[in-house]
Amino acid sequence: MIDLVIIGAGPAGLGAAIAAAENGLKVCVLDEFVKPGGRLLGQLHEEPDGKWVNGITEAQKLYSRAIGLGVNILCGVSVYDLIKLDNGWCVFTTDKTIESKCLLLATGASETPIPIPGWTLPGVMSIGAAQVMGNVHRVKPGEKGIIIGVNVLSVAIARELQLCGVHIEGILLPQPSLVSGDAANPEKMMESLLRLSHLAPSPLIRFGGKWVSPKLGARLYPKNGFKMWSIPIQLRKTALEIIGGNQVEGVRVAEISATGEVVPGTEKVVSADFVCIAGGLTPMSELAAVAGCSFCYVPELGGHVPLHNECMQTNLKGLYVAGNITGVESAKVARTQGVVAGLAIARELNALGHRADEKIDVAIAEVRETRRKALIQFQPGIEEARTELHQKFYESRGKKILL
Template sequence: MNRQRQQSDVIVVGAGPAGLSAAIVAAENGLRVTVIDEFPEPGGRMLGQFHEERGHWWVGKRIADELIEQNRAQGVKIRCGVSVYGMLKVDGLWEVSTSQGTMIAPRVLLATGAAEIPMPTDGWTLPGVMSIGAAQVMSNVHYVKPGKRGLVIGVNVLAMAIARELSVSGVTLAGIVLPPSSPFAGKSALPKENLRLLMGLSHLAPSPILRFGGKFANALGMAGIVSSLFPRGGIKIWDIPLKLRTAALAINGTDRVESVTLADVNGQGEIIAGSEREEAVDFVALAGGLYPLAELASVAGCPFIYTPELGGHLPLHSERMQTPVEGLYVAGNITGVESALVAMAQGRLAAASICNDAGLYGHEGEHKVANAIEEVRRVRASALIQFHPGIPEARRKIYLLWRDTIQAGVR
């Protein structure tokens, strides 16, 4: 294969909300930017996202198209279908090894996003079983219904958001239920833990009564009590049955999904004997949540920290989106799982840091970076979709760790 060596000022890995937003700012300030992504078209997960936000619909495809157009207007090179398999710093330059040759730049921004957590369940290898994200892509990107009637296994923010999208798109859902108790499921199989999560999302509830009740119960720490009183038949959220006292035991079928075995559970997630029953469906969406897709940061030599509030292991970074590895920056869900709006603001902040470090801002650099940091804080504070509770405090601890170790010269 003919391998080419290509020179840029900045290589952005990931053409999602963070990467595209960063590329615009960097290019506006005169940097030569190349954005690469392994998927066939830019936009990332935004291509299949839409949700109701403060009286209007936020449509990810529309936002992605706007970002792509702005990138092209600034002369940014967007190369899709390109996989990155290695990164090495040589003589002050990053050599990024890709499926289409070696690309070289003094600075690299990793905006690789997040990936879905697998949810192993008895029968999950049957045709018709998919991740909740795959169902979203089928329905909202390719406009193909994943089936006639489906069931979502797993109660989390991702499941709730995409179930709403599927319902709006005309996909029939029999309900959202808990995964079976197992080492893989952990706390996600417990009614109390799931109700605690939903209480934190009470502002998203479609009913004013649910919104008030959720905030009230959350304030009093009543998750355990409320979960024991939660109706066994569940409640309807956006006309989708949410069943926090029901678990999926097995996915059944011969050549494809035909049904799911369900059972009632008590407050500890234990099966109630004699409650087993069959639910006829032809597809199942598994919702295990998201984790930062951060392998390339490890390849580049970046240290990691474990922060469950942000999805798990993620590269250590400052509030400026810098890593301890010189010339390596991060933005978006690789730094912790949040909404696309937060990822876009982080991308702009990372680009501001890159431009400042490159000396393009002059004496205004610190002011511009500080403004970008403040923008991220504002967007985060107003974000309707919060994937985990405690995100602001988790962020604060990460940045304190950076200040007390890396910034202080302790490695």
């Protein structure tokens, strides 16, 4: 029996593996993808200081450090079941069965694309799939694309696709429906967009983002949208249908009011050879459910997340979580959460040594500081939501602790 199995070789999983291995634990990391790195592999962006971050390079650094510490990393391996043992966990994979004293779930998040008429045509994909094609496999998803869904993810990846040499005709809203919900509401999406105004290359947009209210902004928003990096962001246009014969040929769009109603007589077809649907992210918590974790629904964190404390410990002994399974945030936050989990697991196995609690407290403070400095926030109120979630964890154990 080894000390720790980590499911997920993204920034959280690799960060945890390094922290645990540095304290002498025998660690095995599993990932269903053929390369380690997780969401890092698709990232390519410019920081406010002008420094470019290449996710592939960052993933390689973490991988090399983990391998240097003796971590066993198995890629192309899927986990299909977990069983709690008296003294640990049994992990069933497509390669072999592994028993460990502790288990960390760092499975990340999955996309939630919004169904739109015509979305089964070849050439329609999720925004994350386009990111992986361009940044990981170095293959253009097409020459001219339209992105349906205005959110943090779609704006960031639109810029990355542009850097791949792809022309983005525009980013617009999905058609109002019960399924699309707030994603089709210009006022709600204006609120989301204002949180990204500090990234805009235009000083006017950056200034306006500080002072314009979402309701006023949606009403004043021009019909043809504003441009960021020459990409039109169109909150007053909606995608009614993706059209084409054997593949995508375009999107039928229409103008909408500030509250989301389609304006009659404004329909037209915009040509494109591929379409990306961006419906946001939600934690991948299936394995936590299989394990028997308790859950909480937290909209600010992306949906249902395993109940856990600030040390990333769940209500099940020896089971920890880190990264986007605990709530959708940046890769940097995920990595720091992984460090906390790795140290907490080392403490549980009596491997952390002198001043163990102090080391973990420092790591927790680093998570909060990284979150505070994050370039983008996927949802408002994340820190407050996490504090409330942690409080519920202690209340579930009959404790009430002021955090």
